[in-house]
Amino acid sequence: MNQPGTFTLRATDGQARRASLVTAHGVIETPVFMPVGTVGSVKAVSPEDLKAVGAQIILGNTYHLYLRPGDELVARMGGLHRFARWDRPILTDSGGFQVFSLSGLRKITEQGVEFQSHLDGSRHFFSPEKVVSIQKNLGSDIMMVLDECVAWGQDRDYTAKSLELTTRWARRSREAYPRGSGGQIMFGIVQGGFHEDLREESLAQLSEIDFEGFAVGGLSVGESPEEMRRQLYHIGPKLPAHKPRYLMGVGAPMDILDGIMAGIDMFDCVLPTRNARNGTLYTSQGKVNIKRAEYREDERPLDSNCNCYTCRTFSRAYLRHLYVTRELLSYRLNTIHNLAFFLDLAAGARKAIEDGRFMAFRQQYADVYGEPGKQEMEAQQS
Amino acid sequence: MNQPGTFTLRATDGQARRASLVTAHGVIETPVFMPVGTVGSVKAVSPEDLKAVGAQIILGNTYHLYLRPGDELVARMGGLHRFARWDRPILTDSGGFQVFSLSGLRKITEQGVEFQSHLDGSRHFFSPEKVVSIQKNLGSDIMMVLDECVAWGQDRDYTAKSLELTTRWARRSREAYPRGSGGQIMFGIVQGGFHEDLREESLAQLSEIDFEGFAVGGLSVGESPEEMRRQLYHIGPKLPAHKPRYLMGVGAPMDILDGIMAGIDMFDCVLPTRNARNGTLYTSQGKVNIKRAEYREDERPLDSNCNCYTCRTFSRAYLRHLYVTRELLSYRLNTIHNLAFFLDLAAGARKAIEDGRFMAFRQQYADVYGEPGKQEMEAQQS
Numbered sequence: 016m017n018q019p020g021t022f023t024l025r026a027t028d029g030q031a032r033r034a035s036l037v038t039a040h041g042v043i044e045t046p047v048f049m050p051v052g053t054v055g056s057v058k059a060v061s062p063e064d065l066k067a068v069g070a071q072i073i074l075g076n077t078y079h080l081y082l083r084p085g086d087e088l089v090a091r092m093g094g095l096h097r098f099a100r101w102d103r104p105i106l107t108d109s110g111g112f113q114v115f116s117l118s119g120l121r122k123i124t125e126q127g128v129e130f131q132s133h134l135d136g137s138r139h140f141f142s143p144e145k146v147v148s149i150q151k152n153l154g155s156d157i158m159m160v161l162d163e164c165v166a167w168g169q170d171r172d173y174t175a176k177s178l179e180l181t182t183r184w185a186r187r188s189r190e191a192y193p194r195g196s197g198g199q200i201m202f203g204i205v206q207g208g209f210h211e212d213l214r215e216e217s218l219a220q221l222s223e224i225d226f227e228g229f230a231v232g233g234l235s236v237g238e239s240p241e242e243m244r245r246q247l248y249h250i251g252p253k254l255p256a257h258k259p260r261y262l263m264g265v266g267a268p269m270d271i272l273d274g275i276m277a278g279i280d281m282f283d284c285v286l287p288t289r290n291a292r293n294g295t296l297y298t299s300q301g302k303v304n305i306k307r308a309e310y311r312e313d314e315r316p317l318d319s320n321c322n323c324y325t326c327r328t329f330s331r332a333y334l335r336h337l338y339v340t341r342e343l344l345s346y347r348l349n350t351i352h353n354l355a356f357f358l359d360l361a362a363g364a365r366k367a368i369e370d371g372r373f374m375a376f377r378q379q380y381a382d383v384y385g386e387p388g389k390q391e392m393e394a395q396q397s
Numbered sequence: 398m399n400q401p402g403t404f405t406l407r408a409t410d411g412q413a414r415r416a417s418l419v420t421a422h423g424v425i426e427t428p429v430f431m432p433v434g435t436v437g438s439v440k441a442v443s444p445e446d447l448k449a450v451g452a453q454i455i456l457g458n459t460y461h462l463y464l465r466p467g468d469e470l471v472a473r474m475g476g477l478h479r480f481a482r483w484d485r486p487i488l489t490d491s492g493g494f495q496v497f498s499l500s501g502l503r504k505i506t507e508q509g510v511e512f513q514s515h516l517d518g519s520r521h522f523f524s525p526e527k528v529v530s531i532q533k534n535l536g537s538d539i540m541m542v543l544d545e546c547v548a549w550g551q552d553r554d555y556t557a558k559s560l561e562l563t564t565r566w567a568r569r570s571r572e573a574y575p576r577g578s579g580g581q582i583m584f585g586i587v588q589g590g591f592h593e594d595l596r597e598e599s600l601a602q603l604s605e606i607d608f609e610g611f612a613v614g615g616l617s618v619g620e621s622p623e624e625m626r627r628q629l630y631h632i633g634p635k636l637p638a639h640k641p642r643y644l645m646g647v648g649a650p651m652d653i654l655d656g657i658m659a660g661i662d663m664f665d666c667v668l669p670t671r672n673a674r675n676g677t678l679y680t681s682q683g684k685v686n687i688k689r690a691e692y693r694e695d696e697r698p699l700d701s702n703c704n705c706y707t708c709r710t711f712s713r714a715y716l717r718h719l720y721v722t723r724e725l726l727s728y729r730l731n732t733i734h735n736l737a738f739f740l741d742l743a744a745g746a747r748k749a750i751e752d753g754r755f756m757a758f759r760q761q762y763a764d765v766y767g768e769p770g771k772q773e774m775e776a777q778q779s
Contacts, residue, residue, distance in 0.1 A: 026587070054718070054722045054724065055715075056719055056720065056722075056724045056726045058724060058725055058726075059725040060726065060727065061726060061729070061730075062710075082720075083718070083722055084693070084714075084718045085721075088693065088714075091694060092694065092696060092712070093696075096633060098712070098714070098715055099715060100710050100715070100716075121673055239477055241731075244566070264492060311466070311470065312474065314474060314475075328444075328482050329518065330474070330480070332466075332470075332474055333437075333474075333480055333482070334481070336437065336466045336480075337438060339465065339466075340436045340438075340465055340466075341435065341449055342438045342440065343440055343441040343725065343728050343729070344438045344440075344441065344442065346442060346725050347443070347725070347729065348443075376723065393621060
């Protein structure tokens, strides 16, 4: 059972799942949070920092790595693991989301998507096959298929047509890298916007393709927390039970917990790393804006319930000083802490599911971070 | 002999000295290079990073720390060691150099110097006593007296008058903190510009004051390497032999080696840290501009003769990629390496002096970094 893609359910608690997923670079224990390492570096921290906070897997962005340093260069350097000196699993996204969010001009055809680099305006073309080829060059453990990420506010007709294109692209992706043709595994991405029936349709179509896992894409694109949860609670539990489920680009602590509650196994988000650089820090007492004057002479650790290097070592007063003076050390210390918070949340969720007390675990966070999408949850639980 | 200020010569090799200096936070082995931690953080690295590259002592800037976060706040936080979580020795400068180089308007009187903050234009006044008070609040191991740092190009009359003011300020500084009145020790600063006789006069006046060490100030302010060496070789060996000698704000690798050759024990400079952030890296093969295209696919370590974390772990190709993409990790990895290079240079010099082969050790660097101020060295050695 050491075949990449092997997925083993260890325990469940309601819809929440405690499982493990085999990859070529080791086993991932889920639910898992994946720090985002856009261009082959999780911003401001080192591989050792990531291991110290318990990161099991990191994400690399296909779009960014294709542009810089280039996937072919990475391949010549022995792949992304070797290039970035990260020997644990890596998931690469398909670039689809970045093409649709970062690139200026873009043109979608049956064949793929033409786009302009956000760096220099140069023109590029991503086909499903090209994106698979890039991810083969990067040598990630988990590949994602090229999809069209439908923007918030798109109408039903557009969304319905788009999901069929996403399905055709998904099939071409799998054909470009048949299951077992290498050590990498491939996930399909369920689209369908904010229409439950279209989500189901997308899932039905993708389920016919032999992916090792399924992702939910196109959420957290501008909709309300309630709307996000309406889709999540609808489609999450319907994803194939014997395969890993990944909620892409989500999210805040309560979003992750509610994703787990909906049966999701994997999460990634730039929130902990980006907010760290903006001085917004997640703690067991809630969010802390470290630049506030109240921390000027606060000798306490940032979070007395956290065991990360930052909290073990420095005072809030010093962290505030570093942030206010824009010292580079500030970015690293804040990032280490925020990642520790998100990774501890996932580790705590794993333990809570094993112990059959996930909802109580979730409640601890809701008491601090607030109860989002209350109505939808009640509908879900009734 | 554990009294702070105790200075023990271990070996000499020509004018070069191998010694140790006792401070309240431990013994410093000299010759020593001191990384600059401007506002209580050596830019881009952590206390653990500094220890890993062998930093024995770091420098804090009185001017910067007085402005932010304020010396009184630092005192309430238990002093700079506790605030920044650095338990090894700290030297604080007098703020004089920053007042004369960073501040806009400034007015020098017998009493002290009025200046404007470079941050917000606010007006402040440094007297010798105030600067001692600030350094007491910071709790550094080695305090520097307020001096007037004479600019390159000032005439002889101004310089002669200025050095007498510096002497009077030095005397007031010592009176504000008599020897042994606490765990901190205090160094005087020899000025005198680019006139050998004025340098001698400054030293003669300061020698009458009971300082634990002496610094040479006002070099590396715009003069040629030859002119710098002319002063250094003249005054270095004349500084009291039984006390530590500190060449302030110097310098490049050959400057440090030539300082050691002139009998200097202590050095500080922003060059390794600042250049690291600019992508200029010091190696045993010379300077490397890491952004150059030739390193795009260079899998070798930055310096195969270096044992720092950066060189043990990453390739030039990855370091180039991090630099080109402006990843924050780049600053840390580059800084770790450059500091390792400067600290290894000092450690190598210590060993070479013990072994009586300092000039051969120096020559290894001169072969790579070039021979500066050749004429003056020959004059010195004849």
